[in-house]
Amino acid sequence: MGQTIWILGDQVCHEHPALAAGSRTDDRVLMIESRARGAHLRYHRHKLVLVYAAMRHFADELRADGWSVDYHELADTADFSEGWTRHRGDFKADGIVMAEPNNGFERDAVTAVAKKFSLPLTLLPPVQFLVGREEFLAWARGKKRLLMETHYRRMRRELGILVDDQGEPEGGAWNFDAENRKTFAQWRKDGVGAPPPPRAKPDAITRNVMADVERFFPDAPGDVAAFWLPVTRKEALKWLNDFVDERLGNFGDYEDAMVAGEPVLFHSVLSPLINLGLLLPRECVDAAVAAWRDGRAPLPAVEGFVRQIIGWREFVNGVYWLKMPGYVNGNGLNAHRALPAFFTTGETDLNCLREVLGQVLAMGYNHHIQRLMILGNFLLLAGVNPREALRWYSEMYVDAHEWVMAANVIGMALHADGGFMATKPYAGAAGYISKMSNYCEACRYDPKKKSGEGACPFNVLYWAFFDRHQDRFAHNPRTAMLVRGWQKREASERRKIVEQAEEFLAGL
Secondary structure (H helix, E strand, O other): OOOOEOOOOOOOOOOOOOHHHHHOOOEEEEEOOOHHHHHOOOOOOOHHHHHHHHHHHHHHHHHHHHHEEEOOOOOHOOHHHHHHHHHHOOOOOOOEEEEEOOOOOHHHHHHHHHHOOOOOOOEHHHHHHHOOHHHHHHHHHHOOOOOOOHHHHHHHHHHHEOOOOOOOEEOOOOOHHHHHHOOOHHHHHHHHOOOOOOOOOOHHHHHHHHHHHHHHOOOOOOOOHHHOOOOHHHHHHHHHHHHHHOOOOHHHOOOOOOOOOOOOOOOOOOHHHHHHHHOHHHHHHHHHHHHHHOOOOOOOHHHOOOOOOOOHHHHHHHHHHHHHHHHOOOOOOOOOOOOOOOHOOOOOOHHHHHHHHHHHHHHOOOOHHHHHHHHHHHHHHHOOHHHHHHHHHHHHOOOOHHHHHHHHHHHHOOOOOOOOOOOOOOOHHHHHHHHHEOOHHOOOEOOOOOOOOOOOOOHHHHHHHHHHHHHHHOOOOHHHHHHHHHHHOOOOHHHHHHHHHHHHOOOO
């Protein structure tokens, strides 16, 4: 007979390894929109529309390319098993060939399906990452701590990206972080206008998906009518080109800046597309590097973008496979507070949180500093349970998948992995938020006031956090001086700050 080439919703790339190894004559492609998978978490509707619309468009592209495609839509398919039962009735495959699933729980699910239908399962290495899993694991095993910077430099050399003939970094530095931290005040002074956020127009196929998502996931957050993302390879390439032409040049300078009413600023918004396979990481890197070589973008901006893809993206994927399945249960700071209700409503009197939450509720998107230093920072300081935080991030973001969110939330944002990912917690007081954004200008709280009436809660939460964990961080070279400074304060002052923090948290 032939093989079933099973393509999952986050693997819609024409370079798919099972397609490359398959036969248009003998094999059949299977794609399943499982309602059970869509309800695995309470996903943002824009995420659901993105995945299912990308799948349907990809199926049509495969048919046009000569493939026989057995496609099961939401209306007909409760779960993978039901889709496979119907598929087996139409096509007596000799086995299943597919790319290795990108998430552990999906790998378990497809293995269970193969076992249920007594079919041999062949898993091929995915093409959506530049580092193979076994290669990363071989590099990482036995190390007490992994440094992203070490991995990043190794990747640059191995792939020949932004290095000279001797393997040394272009521009004389591996990292231009120091040049990529302009504040909001500098952005305002420079008068650099941000281009309007990118937006794709839904076609008939996508509009049908929008109707299905509204029908089958009535309790999901988000408004399908506001869907804004590309769902085809052609549209994704346009977004990549538009980013390189319109925003990459200023990306480096302002990549950490936050501006009310500017959800994208100079960020790429390519991660949702790369994570589905509509774009491949190497082509995004090559497009940015070409812009530098052509004099269309400065090196610090290009290096910062490259680091996000071959540095952080590859690194967090490697950490996920190194540490799973137990990694998602990490709670190194013993945090057990429930997720505040305003994370699902956006209704809070802290303007920074209101701005950022309002954006993600509307769009399913924030850029990385909003996610880390506003939302993650608050959840860290408030001692919110990491599993609840991870679930929320996984539900709300259009680029969220377990493999990318696990290390970013558990390790980086919440320092819940015992410091494996980050040498110090990403904790910040109101001064950082005031410096990097204009959120504080319209807030009832004063970022300069450290405690007392009208003081920003981030200030008291910051010091209460280090009071709570002073034994742990007093011996960390990157936090020891901070803790000693706190311990030298008058006991009455410390008690007053901690009590104010506790009162605020109790009010959540």
